[in-house]
Amino acid sequence: MEKTLVLVKPDGVQRGLIGEIIKRLENRGLRLIGGKFLQVSRELAEEHYGIHKNKPFYESLLAYITSAPVMAMVWDGPNAVAAVRQTMGATRPTEAAPGSIRHDFALEIGKNLTHASDSVENGEKEVALWFSEDELIYWDQTIAPWVQE
Ligand code: DAT
Numbered sequence: 001m002e003k004t005l006v007l008v009k010p011d012g013v014q015r016g017l018i019g020e021i022i023k024r025l026e027n028r029g030l031r032l033i034g035g036k037f038l039q040v041s042r043e044l045a046e047e048h049y050g051i052h053k054n055k056p057f058y059e060s061l062l063a064y065i066t067s068a069p070v071m072a073m074v075w076d077g078p079n080a081v082a083a084v085r086q087t088m089g090a091t092r093p094t095e096a097a098p099g100s101i102r103h104d105f106a107l108e109i110g111k112n113l114t115h116a117s118d119s120v121e122n123g124e125k126e127v128a129l130w131f132s133e134d135e136l137i138y139w140d141q142t143i144a145p146w147v148q149e
């Protein structure tokens with residue numbers, strides 16, 4: 001079972017899209033195993049986006065993610081990383097597939113609404129950065145046999 005960190009970023013919160021984004025992930029049959037609403041600190045933002053430290057957009061990315069609260073969640077399921085990335089769409093909204101969140105609700109790369117882990121390994125790392133193990137609930141999802149092979 002794969003785990004992935006999903007963030008509804010400040011623009012998604014401000015635009016009232018938390019419910020829409022959760023709905024789409026629920027619709028796919030994924031399981032929500034953790035969630036919290038928080039104001040991201042500069043320290044957490046720097047750790048989360050450490051891989052982009054030398055990119056020209058790094059400072060604006062930190063300003064964006066700390067500009068208002070975010071909804072942080074952990075979802076799991078078979079192929080959860082690829083499934084969630086597909087539901088979010090490509091990083092640049094004008095390249096995101098029709099029907100994806102970034103296609104349907106966004107226009108610009110710097111206001112692309114969501115974050116989702118990009119590999120199984122990063123999913124594990126990001127979940128550990130944002131959540132402690134006792135914040136995750138591995139509940140019995142009774143629809144699972146109707147979604148999973
Ligand atoms: P993703 O969020 O799809 O995983 P990423 O990890 O490559 O994309 O980049 C993290 C965020 O940084 C992305 O959601 C928006 C911003 N970003 C990426 N490339 C950018 C660029 N060329 N110009 C401005 N912002 C960019």
Ligand code: MG
Nearest residue numbers: 115116117118
């Ligand atoms: Mg990324």
